Amino acid sequence: MVKVEFLGPIGKEPIEIDAKTLADVAEILKQDPEIKVWLENCAVAVNDTMVNRLDVELKDGDKISLLPPVCGG
């Protein structure tokens, strides 16, 4: 199982899912209309490292973070 956390304004509690790659995570998250609307604008980190490929392999206990558009200052 991997943990998916939704940062900032997404306002959803973390979930645990079965996924072997980020592509699997994408497929599962697209099933939830509340989350699907955020996917287009969210950056992704795996274990606090930013990633930009869907074929990133995941292992048990990994943490995936969804980061919506930012505005500090």
Place this chain on the structure above:
Amino acid sequence: MVLIYQGPIDVDQLLSRWYNAEHNRNYGAMVSFVGTVREEGGIEALSFDIYRPLLEQWFDGWKTKLAKEGALLAMAHSEGDVPVHKSSFACAIFSRKRRVALEMLDAFVEDFKANAPIWKYDVIDGERIYAAERSTPMAGSGLLSKEG
């Protein structure tokens, strides 16, 4: 390390602290920026969420980049509510000569706006409203909306 304040930054205390820590280390320039919450759109405050692990990584990247120029970087940001006319963001760059600090401060603040993992909300009548239209998608956004 980024200094995180719960609520507004005490600007007097912070800038004195930064200046006093570095002025006798032969930096010829200290250039600072302080961001203050403006009163507009009926807001009573801004409010912020921060994701600290990635904020620290992003900040460390900038510290390393500036160190190669012989410069030193300091930054503070608020978490939670910051009322209008109070300050939520401050940074300072120390360098041997002014040019490096002046130029790098601009680049740093621009990148901060685009890539620091901080989320802003307007506070109106006590309600926290995500500032979606003023926010910027981070580099690499949209990965999970692509077809595998």
